[in-house]
Amino acid sequence: MTLSEHGWNAIMTMATLATHMGAEALRLKDIRAQVKVSRPYMERTLAKLRQAGLVEGIRGTGGGYYLSKPAHQITLAEIVTAAESPEPHAQWLDMQPTTVEQLVTQEIWREMDNKLHGLLASVTLGSLLRIEQRRPSYKPGLTARLIAKMFPPRLPETGMAY
Known part of the structure; x- marks a missing residue:
């Protein structure tokens, strides 16, 4: 696993979307304004994230x-x-080493790949941005609030209102 500019921009794109959660869908130009990349680049990034089921x-x-x-x-x-x-x-991870240098290189890449993947897998977008885990809150409409006032909840054993 590598972390290049593509990965960094994808993380920034997802962070932008995460900070606007709960609001309306975020337009492409608004995301681009935050991440500061060209339109075609952002379209490709969003297409990859959509194919992966993330957006x-x-x-x-x-x-x-x-x-x-x-x-x-x-x-x-x-x-x-x-x-x-x-x-x-990836070529180093898939090949059969024939020299000591190739074996050492393969082991270094494998170890780095495992460490980076483990680190990135242990961090969620929410924890990175310190977004609180919230359940969607239900806010009753005007009619539901009026009905709730007309019929308050009752104590089960006495039938009296709270």
């Missing part, structure tokens, strides 16, 4: 992008894996 998009005038699941359920490893191309050092 969803809404087409049309009121459209935009939003996280497909809560920020506490998305790890940085998922984001980087979705955004990055296959590792340039």
Whole structure:
């Protein structure tokens, strides 16, 4: 696993979406303004994140992008894996070493790959941004509030109102 500019921009894109959770879907131009990349680059990044099931998009005038699941359920490893191309050092992990140098190089890459993946897998987007885990709060409408006032909850054993 590598962490290049692609992975970094994907993390920043997801962080932008996470900080706007609960609001409307975020438009492409608003995400680009935060991450500061070109439109084609952002479109490719969002397409990769959408293919990985990390974001969803809404087409049309009121459209935009939003996280497909809560920020506490998305790890940085998922984001980087979705955004990055296959590792340039993958050749070292798949080959059969024939020299001591190749064996050492392979072991170094394997160890670095495991450590980086373990670190990124242990950090969620929510914990990185210190977003509190919240359950969606239900706010009753005016009619529901009026009905609740008309019929207050009753104590089960006495039938009296609270």
